[in-house]
Amino acid sequence: MEGFTGVISDLGGPTANMYRMACKSETIEASCRKLSCVYPGICENLNTDHTALIQLYRKARNTKGIKKVLIGSGLRYDLAVTSPEYVKELVQHHVGGYLKIAPEHSEENVLSKMMKPGMGSYNKFKEMFDRFSKEVGKEQYLIPYFIAAHPGTTDEDMLNVAAYLEKQAPGNGTAKNKASIELGQKIYRGGIPGKNVAACAGCHAPNGAGIPAQYPRLAGQWAEYTEAQLVAYRSGERKNSVQMTGVASRMSDAEIKAVSDYIAGLR
Ligand code: HEC
Numbered sequence: 001m002e003g004f005t006g007v008i009s010d011l012g013g014p015t016a017n018m019y020r021m022a023c024k025s026e027t028i029e030a031s032c033r034k035l036s037c038v039y040p041g042i043c044e045n046l047n048t049d050h051t052a053l054i055q056l057y058r059k060a061r062n063t064k065g066i067k068k069v070l071i072g073s074g075l076r077y078d079l080a081v082t083s084p085e086y087v088k089e090l091v092q093h094h095v096g097g098y099l100k101i102a103p104e105h106s107e108e109n110v111l112s113k114m115m116k117p118g119m120g121s122y123n124k125f126k127e128m129f130d131r132f133s134k135e136v137g138k139e140q141y142l143i144p145y146f147i148a149a150h151p152g153t154t155d156e157d158m159l160n161v162a163a164y165l166e167k168q169a170p171g172n173g174t175a176k177n178k179a180s181i182e183l184g185q186k187i188y189r190g191g192i193p194g195k196n197v198a199a200c201a202g203c204h205a206p207n208g209a210g211i212p213a214q215y216p217r218l219a220g221q222w223a224e225y226t227e228a229q230l231v232a233y234r235s236g237e238r239k240n241s242v243q244m245t246g247v248a249s250r251m252s253d254a255e256i257k258a259v260s261d262y263i264a265g266l267r
C-alpha cells in the first residue's frame, strides 16, 4: 500500500482486549438482565480467555511487511490481569514506549458511577507492566488518564484524587545526558533568544514546580515523556495550548532533547 510504513498504530476495537470474549452460554445470555458483564465485578459466566487475541497479535506482527503493531485502544486492565500471558505479550511486543490507560479516578464513589473497576486492578496491572518491561530490558511507561469533575464527584473525591496523584510524585526521572544538560539549562532559564523561544522558567517557574491550575509542573518528569509532549506540540498532534505550540514549533530535536534532560533533573 502506498505510503504505508509497516507500522500499525492501533490494533484494537472499542476495547483493546475483549476480542472474542462473550458469555459462556447463549441461553444464559438471552435471559440475562445484568447491565454489564464486567461490573461490579467480572461475571463468572464471561469467557475472559485472551488466547485468540494473543494469537491474533502474533499473526499480525509476523505478517510480511509489518514492522510494528501497537495497541492504542482502551485496555480493560481488570480483564487483562486475569491473563499474565496476555499482559506479557502486550508489554513485550506491542507498546511503543508508552501505554495510555484510563483509571479515570482513584475514588470508588466516582468509579462506581462510571462502572469502572477499582484501583486495585490498576495497581496489579502496573506491577505486571513494570515487571514484564524490565524482563526484556525495555524502559517504557504507563500514562494513566484521570478525569476531574465527572458527574457525581464530590469535593472530597477531588481532594482525594489530588492527594493520590501527589503521592505518585514525579521526581523519579533523573537527568542523564550530561552533555546536553548545559544547553538544556540555558534554554530552560533563558529561552533561545535567536529563535524567539521564551524561557520555560518564565511560565513553569525556575524550579519547574509550575503554577497550579495555570502552568503544569515539569520538574522531575521523565525526559522521554517531556520530549514526546514537545514533539507532539510541534507537530500539532497535541494542540490544546497555543503557547506551547508556539514554543515547540521553533525548537530543534536537539534543543527539545536537551531541555527534556534538564527538566528530568529539576527538583
Ligand atoms: C508562555 C508560557 C509558557 C512558556 C514560555 C513555556 N510553557 Fe510549557 N506550558 C505552558 C502551558 C500553559 C502549558 C499547559 C498546556 C496544556 O495543557 O497543554 C504547558 C505545558 C507544557 C508541557 C506539557 C506538560 C504535561 O504534563 O503534559 C511541557 C512538557 C512543557 N510545557 C514544556 C515547556 C518547555 C520545555 C518550555 C521552554 C522551552 C516551555 N514549556 C515554555 C506555558 C508555557
Ligand code: SF4
Pocket (backbone or CB within 6 Å): 022, 023, 024, 028, 029, 032, 033, 034, 036, 037, 038, 043, 044, 045, 046, 047
Ligand atoms: S453478565 Fe454474565 S451471564 Fe450476563 S451476559 Fe454477561 S457474561 Fe453472560
